[in-house]
Amino acid sequence: MGRRPRDVAAVQQPQDRGPLRVRSHYWRRPAALQRVVIRSVPEFATRRLALQQGDADLVVASANQQSQLRGIPGTVLQDNLPQIAVQTLQFNYKINTEANPDVGSGRLDGAGIPADFFADVHVRRGFAYAFDYAGNLGGAYAGKGVIPHGPIVQGLLGFDSTVPVYTTSREKAVAEFKEAIGGKVWETGFKFTIPYTAGNTARQTGAQIVKDTVGALRSSRTRWGRSTPSSRSNSGPCPRAR
Structure with missing residues (x-):
C-alpha cells in the first residue's frame, strides 16, 4: 500500500x-x-552485548552511554545527531494516595506528602529553583542537551525562544518552600519516592539530582525534603520522573 x-x-x-x-x-x-x-530493548547493557556479539547491526545509546561503545571492534560511533525529545519532571496535582507507598504517610508530617502537595505553586517553584540544570545536562546528556523553552522544542512549529526558563537558585528555592502551604512545608518537611523507568540513566540522574538538591536546602533538619529515586518497570501514581 x-x-x-x-x-x-x-x-x-x-x-x-x-x-x-x-x-x-x-x-x-x-x-x-x-x-x-x-x-x-530497554536495557543498554543488553543492547551493547547484542552489538558485541553481532546480533545487532545498530544500537541507540544516550550521550552518557556512548563511552561504553568506544573500542568495540568494527563499530562506528555516529555522534552529535540532533534528536527531538524532551525529558521533564511532572507534578501530579491530585495524587491517589490509597495504597501508594511513594507518598509515605500520605500527610504533611515529615514522613510523607498529601494528595494535593504539588497543587501549591510555591512547592513546584521550590523544586524548579532547587534543580541543578547544569549538573543534569553534564551528567545525563554529556553536555549536549539544552534547556527547553516549554514543551515545544527547537525545530518544531510553535517553538518560542522567548519563553522564560528557570535557573538554579538556592535562595529562591528556600523562599518558595517557606511560602508553601502556609509555611508548613518548611517547618514540617516531607518525604516521597520518585519512580523512574528502569534502565533510563537520564531519568535516574534527574531523580537523583532532585533528591540531592532539595535535601540539601536545609540539611540541619534530617527529616526535611527527603525524596528517594526508585527504579520501576512502570511508573507509579506520582510524583513521576519522565
Missing part, C-alpha cells in the same frame, strides 16, 4: 517493530537491505 520502499511483515517477537521487507515493485531502485528488524 502506498509508495514506500518496504512492507511490514509479520511480527516474530513482541518487542519487534517490523520486520520490514523490500517491496519488489517499488518504483525506485530497491533498498540495499532486504530485511530490517527494529527491536525495543
